[in-house]
Each structure stands twice: as structure tokens, then as C-alpha cells.
Amino acid sequence: MTSDLATHPSTALGMSGQHGNVSPTAPAPGDSARAPRLPAPRFSRLAALFIDLALLLLLPGVSLAVFAKPMARLAPNPFSGDALPPARWFFLLLSIPLAFQVAQWILFAATGRTFGAAIVGIGWERPDGRRPGILRALVSRSLPILIFGSALTLLEPNSRAIWVRAGLALVVIGVLLLDALGILLRRRSMRDVASGLFAYARDLDKPRAFEAPRFSGRASAISMLGVLGALAVSSLVYVLFSHFNIESTSIDVPSVAAGVSIPLSLVIVGALAAFAARRFVVGELALTALLTGLLAYEAMLTKVVAVPALQAFEVAGFLDWSLYALSAYFGIILCLILGSALGFMVASDRGADASTKFERLVARRHLRLKLAHWLELAVIATLLPIVIYGVFIWPVRTVWRLMKGRRGAKPLPPTVFMALLTIVGVMFGVTSLNVVLGVMGGFERDLKQKILGTNAHGVVHRSIGDFDEWKKVEAKVRSVPGIKAVSPFILAEVMITTNDEVAGSVIKGIDPDSATSVTDIRKYIGKDEGSLTYLAHPELIPSDDDLPQGVLGGGTSTSGGSGKILPPPQPTTPKPVLPGIILGREMALQLHVWVGDQVTVMNPIGDLGPTGPVPRSQVFRVAAIFVSGMYEYDSKYAYITIPAAQKFFRMGQAVTGLEVRCDNPDEARPLMRQVRETLGGFPYETKDWGQMNENLFSALRLERVVMAILLSFQVLIASICVIATLVMLVVEKRKEVATLKAMGAREGSIMKLFVLEGLIIGGIGAFYGSAAGFLFCELIKKFGVGLDPQVYYITRLPVVIQPASFVAVAGIAMLLVFVATLYPARRGGSISPAEGFREE
Amino acid sequence: MAPMLEVRDLAKTYEMDGKPLEVLKDVSLSLDEGDLVALVGKSGSGKSTFLHVVGTLDSPTAGRVFFGGVDLFSRSESELARFRNDTVGFVFQSHHLLPEFTALENVMMPALIRRASRSATESRARELLKAVGLGDRLPHRPTELSGGEQQRVAIARALVLRPNLLLADEPTGNLDEATGEEVFQVLLELNRTENISAIVVTHSERLSARMPRRMRLAGGRLVGEA
Known part of the structure; x- marks a missing residue:
């Protein structure tokens, strides 16, 4: 055995330096042969000081706050001309007790009734050791300050808080000066005062075993x-x-x-x-x-x-x-x-x-944890493809087996059974929280993707006037680093009609060449659903008559009823070519139109005719059908070219604004701010995609937060199970706690031990909860859950697996469990050895 | 030189149904290094309580206990814990072994509480268990050991950190005569070789007669060296 384990009695407590002081052969003063009972807990002087100081800080403020309002109403300012006479009297009356108090301080300090300390409040300990009346101390110290504070507010009823503070600081300084004055009058040296203070601080609050804590x-x-x-x-x-x-x-x-x-x-x-x-x-x-x-x-x-x-x-x-x-x-x-x-x-x-070395050992043993169990559990939780098995059958089976005990050993105590149930509880909580957050996050991500596909990352508007100079602005915006592409657009609300159907629509004039670099519109147009190029070249749009022609591979072209016989490469018609329009699929279905069909776009704000406004209308041909996957867009949006839009809406050369694509959509907000600064602010305004869809995102985020809070309750309940389990465990292990203490374990050590037991329970639960949550998310991803796209925009339940959110959930669970362990662990730690042994 | 252990005017009173029950009254005792004291007395004479108080497991109602000149009950809880760990070895009447641990681990536990290294502790614990004749029972749990074996494990545990003071409450009480004799021999041996002081509570007049000092407790009072 190493020598560090062998100790000598004199060094056993590590206090050899104090032998002289407390040696039994030289009893200290007051150490009578028959020692008195251990003194009752004493109200610490430092505590009195502390309370005094706190009062000094608090009471004036509170009183100020409470009284200032009515006082300020009473008298805006007693020293200004418009002050009410009664208020002035009131103030004067208040200053009388203050003057008395000041006199009392000086008197106390001068006659030595206070200790003569430099800090207000210490004076309440008298030199003869008699306990001062705390109540009296509180009242007489706080009252003047309260009054003084109130008076200060009277002086400056409309002042900012800083004036109030300054006034209070003045009060404190004044009180300190008064105490200092007292010291001077008593001819006490500052050294005495300092050493007195030091003595206060040194020997206070020393804890003793078996005494009620002071x-x-x-x-x-x-x-x-x-x-x-x-x-x-x-x-x-x-x-x-x-x-x-x-x-x-x-x-x-x-x-x-x-x-x-x-x-x-x-x-x-x-x-x-x-x-x-x-x-x-x-x-x-x-x-x-x-x-x-x-x-x-x-x-x-x-x-x-x-x-x-x-x-x-x-x-x-x-x-x-x-x-x-x-x-x-x-x-x-x-x-x-x-x-x-x-x-x-x-x-x-x-x-x-x-260190938690032996505590860990004991905790693990209490919970009957073995490496083999761990491995077994890990294999079950990670390898089994069926989560249900992991969640329902495994715990039941494991618990059953453990309850029965193995190899003739005694069956497990009920606490271990409870611990297992608690693990399952924590696991459920963590699992559901993870899955819900995953789905919510998925929703948000999906929505973001869709919005970013159909929308630009940001837009530049002109708040007033026509946006005629957009070409210049476009060049400027393009020069901002981080901006990938810029494209002009026109946005207006119209009605689109066919022979028997009507649909409200948001029509967007785009530049087909640059728009594809800003939005994903090209991607959204299916193979057989027209093409973006038809928008700029409507003459290429195949007509119903063209199709059979192409299919038949020859014959005559009757397109436009021209009757001319021409080779296919030139499908021109003598009829004026109608401009093209791209519709969302939902709208196309609603209007019963397809590529090549004609629709009429009506602008409700039209020309002013002799009988009032006459809606303006124009016929377009469907150039393509797009599917963004966002029901809102697919049922609402229609695209035409900028020139067509400018002509239709009579905008001249102006556009509604510029669409911008950034290198990184997540940095759209600061980038758009920068764009705005580059443009010189007013009249230009910028918005990023988040701002354009603020409502949607904030609603989604709120939902996510609320769900997280609600589901945290599940974890909370699980952590209450932790409390119950640990309380039982503590009761069960009373005798062992006493034994450990007899062997020299500290209270803190015992507390550590039970906290660890709780954390092990919570940790396993959180681990398997995370694993099960992960599996659930993967399963949802893999097999999918169908959704009604008209309600949810999207066809399948989206899931995103974010490691950060898993870590956060596990962290929250562990934190809650940790808090839950404190009470039972504290109780376990405070079991006194004698008491623990007596239980039998 | 001041005695190693000095108990002065120790009194312990329990509250029983509102009436005070005086378990110990004015017990004074001093013990030097290497002293071996037998404490005899009838059941309920306060022997166990006395050991608990001296071992700082319980607080006295009045009186003081000095160890190495230090007033024990003026110290903090964690200082007392260290005192028990470093200086005192307990052997309880009913063993109080930790049921979840093997004999070896039980013996090692005080050293583990002290954060001593496992390997160094383990060799010491093996040695001790061998010395008390349990060299082949190391991996057994307390439930798999007989009463005598458990008691011997408890003694080994009390000695693992080479305490200065051994407080034994009926260490041979549950043992047959031969085993009791063995355990007793271990105690005497330790007292001689390592100069461990010990207070041994015993019923056995035969054993107490072989110890250098004998004290008798009766009605909570020390009625002199018996």
C-alpha cells in the first residue's frame, strides 16, 4: 500500500496549525469544563449587513416607485412657481424626520453606540454583543432613505431614472460620510475599523457538522x-x-x-x-x-x-x-x-x-447497469429496423426478464423497475419532440424551397413614381457583390377567362432570358407542357391542329385556316400572332385549357369609356404550364413577357420592380439592405424573400415553438418520474448511504451519486429517444405520409433531420432531468449516518 | 503529550415520545495511540451510541470529542467525512456491507471514496481479504457469504485505509468461537504491528479479559475500568 493512505492523527484533519488554539489542555476562554449545549443558530452579522445594504438599495426605489406617482400628481415641482402650496408643506414636513435621523446618526456615532464602521449597517452590532433589534434597524435605516427618496422624486417628478439613481447614490454617500464623521468624533483610527471589518468577514458563516445550517x-x-x-x-x-x-x-x-x-x-x-x-x-x-x-x-x-x-x-x-x-x-x-x-x-x-469515480460505480451498481446490458440495448435500438419493437416490445421484455432475475439471483428491486419505466418515459418524450420538430422543420424547409423557386430572393421597388430608369438601377444592383442575377418584372392582378370559366390571377411580366437565372421557372415546366421559349416566340406555340400534323408526320397544315401548303419548319400564320402566357397547372385545370389554347386576360382597371371604366382585355395563347408544387402559386400565377405586359397595362417603359437572386439565400436580408444602400435608399425599397412571406414563416415558426413547448411537457412529466424514482431509490438505499458516509463519503458526494443515477436514467432515455426519433424521421422520409396538397401546399409530409435540433432536444431533456434529480439527491445527501442505521 | 482521542463529558439524549431519554451521561475517556479498549455493558447501555458519537456518525447533546487536539464537532460536515475516511475504521454489528458489490469491491470502497487509484487499492484489499481467510471469496456478493464471512469482509474494509482508530461494534458477535478467535487474533495482531488504537464493544467476557483496558458502560455512565 502506498504511503499516501497512511495518515497520522495530527494531520488527519489538515488543521495541525490550530492545535494550540483548541487543545484540550489549554481551554479557550468560555470553554468551561461542562461545555454548554451547542449554540443555537445565530443570525449572522454579515447577513444583517447584507440585508441592510439590500434594503438600502431596494426600499428607496420601491417606495419611490410606489409613492412617486401620486406625489408627482400632487405636485409637479415644489420649487417651481406652479407647485401647489400643500405639496410644499408636505415636503417640508417630510424633511423633519430626516433631520432627526441625521442627528441620531451623528449622536450614535459620537457616543460609540455604533461599532463605528465605515459601512452603514454594521453599526447594528453593538460592541457588548447584544443582538440589535433587526426590526428597529430596518425601520430606522430605511425610513429616512425612503423619505429622502420620495423627496427626490418630488424634486424631479419627470426626471429620467438616472436622476433617481443619482439621488440614491447621494443618499448612500451621505450616510457613509455621516458614519465616517462618527468615527472621527470617536477618535477611532481607520485601522481599527478595517481590522474590525476583517474580523467580521473572517470567522463568519463557518459551517459545523450536525448543526442547523446558519x-x-x-x-x-x-x-x-x-x-x-x-x-x-x-x-x-x-x-x-x-x-x-x-x-x-x-x-x-x-x-x-x-x-x-x-x-x-x-x-x-x-x-x-x-x-x-x-x-x-x-x-x-x-x-x-x-x-x-x-x-x-x-x-x-x-x-x-x-x-x-x-x-x-x-x-x-x-x-x-x-x-x-x-x-x-x-x-x-x-x-x-x-x-x-x-x-x-x-x-x-x-x-x-x-471526481465522480466511486459515485459512478455505486450509481451504476444501484441501477444494475452493466456493459453487456448497454451493448444489448444499443444493438436493439440501432439495428432493429422496426421502431415499434424498440419502443414497445423491448422494454416490456427486458423489464420482464430483469424482474424475474437470472441465475437464481434475487429479483431486481422495484426501484430498478421504476428506473426502467422512467427511461421509457424520457424516451417517449424525446422521440415525439424530435419527430415533431423534424416535421415542422421539414415544412419550413420545403416551403422555403418552393418559395425560393418561384420567387426571387429579393425584390427592388420604387415606392413612388414610375420605375422607368430600371435599366440603370439593374446595372447598379448587379454590381453589388453577392448578387447573382437581376431581372425586371411587372406584377398586376387580372382576371383570366375562357369561354366558360373565370379565374382571378396574379400576372407577372418577366424577361424570359434573365428570369430563368432568378427563379426556377424553367424547371417547373414539364416536358410535354410547352416551353419557356414559346413565351418570347409565341409563333412557335404548337396549336391543336399542329399536333396531329406532327403525329401523322405530314399532310397539310390548316393552322389558322390559311389553307396554304407549306413545309413544316415555317409554321407561321397570316393571322396576327397572339402573345404567349404561361399558366400554373391548377389554373389551367380550372380553366380547362392546355398549351396552345387561347385565354382572355382582363384588366379590371381599364380605359375610361363614355359609360365609365371599360375593362381592357387581350387574348393570349397558353405557351406552357408550370407546376411549382405550391398550390397557391399553381392556382394563381400567370407569366407573360415584359413588353406584352407593358403594352397591356400601358406602362410605357416602366416595370414594377427588379427581382434579385443572391449567391446565398440565407444572406438575402443583409444583402438586400446593402442593395438598398447602394441605390441610395428612398425612393427605392428592397425586400427579401423572408419579408415577402413574413406571415407564412412567422406562423410556421410560432407553430413550431408552441409544439416544442407542449411536447416539452412530456419530457417534464418524465422528469417528474425521475423524481419519484429517485425518491424511492433514496429511501431504499438509506442504510447504504449511512454506510458510505461512515466510510467517509461527503454529503456532496452522496448527492453527486444520486444526481448521477438520475442523469444515467435520463441519458439512456434521451439516447434511445434520439435514436427512435431519428428512425421515425427516416421512416417518414422513406415511406412518406400523404397530405392534401390543397391544404398543405405539398403532397407529402416533409421531414428534415437536423442534428442541432436533436442535440437541443436531448440537452433540454437532460437539463430537466438534472433539475429533477436535485431534490431527491439533496435528500439522499442529508441522511445522517446514525439515522440511516437506526432505520432497521 | 495530549492523548490521541479525548472524550469529555459526553452526553446524548434522545427525545422519545416527548420524554428525554438519556443514553449517555458524562462519559469521559482518553485514548492514546496503540490503546486497545474493550467496552462492555448490557444491551441498551449506550455502547453503540458511544461508538457512533466517537466516530462522528452522530452528534453529542453535550460534551466534546477531541481527536489529535481538534474539537471534532466544531468542524464542517465534509471535514468530518474526511476524518472518518482517513482516521476511523468502523466494524458494525450487522456488517453493513453494500449488497450490490462484491467482497473485494466492498473492501475497496473506502479507498475509492478517497479517490485512491483502483489498482493500488485492489492489491491491498486482496491482501487483507487473504489475511482474514477469504482469499477465495473475492468475487462473491454479501448475500452469497455466510455471517462470519461477511463480518470478516467488514473488518477488512475497516482496515483498508490503515485507520488510526478502529471502532468495532461486536466484531465477533455473530461468529462461532473458532472464527471469532481468528478475527480477534487479527485485531490483536493489527494493534501490535500497526499500532492501531481500537475500541471494541463486546459481550464476551472471555475476549474482553484478554484486552489491556476494559471499560464498562451501565445506564449511560462509564462505571470505571472493569
């Missing part, structure tokens, strides 16, 4: 300051990231970095607080949460006060705002608690102990 001022201070610090850190991160100009087009890097830094730093703060108190500092965190909540509330109220419109409360957005605030608040609390759990588990008496 309120830890240190932990409270750390967490309180930490929360403020976290906010500061996030601003710092924001500034830093903005400064270094790390640019990405899809995300706002500084905001995201700042957003991430808050929970991270909060977790660290929680860990530090737990580390300082060597405890899972729930009480202190609760206090911090309460105070931060008050602070936030105060900030909110002061904001309301500061805004001239005091009715902000009634503004519709208030509810939203408070919901955001509330969730942010709970987020803060959650991060703190997570951090403190981590901190407590890691805090050992000799620094940090993050």
Missing part, C-alpha cells in the same frame, strides 16, 4: 452581487463582441454571446455561493431571488415612473413584458440553483473535488 451572509452576498455581476458581465461581453466586430449574417453575435454569458455566469455564481457556504444554499438563493425580483420590480416601476406616460401600466404590451420578465426571473433562479447544486457537490473541505 444563514450564510457570504453566500447571500456572493449570489446577490453575482446576479448584478452577471448582468454587468453580459453587457461587457456585448460590448466586447461588438467591438471586435465579429459578424455573422444569420445571428446577432454580440446579443447571443451576451445572452449565453448570463446563464453561464449565474451558474458560476450559484456554484461560488455554495462553495463559500459548503452547503446547497437554497435559503440564501431564495433570498437573493426575492431581492433581485424586488430589484427588477423596482426597476420596472421606476421605469414606469420615469416615462412621462404614467399610464404605461395600462399599455397593452405590459402583459407580454411582465411575462418575459417573469420567465427571465425564473431562469435566473434556475441557473443559480443549478450552479449551487454543482458547487455543493464539488465543494470538499480541501478545495474542489469534481
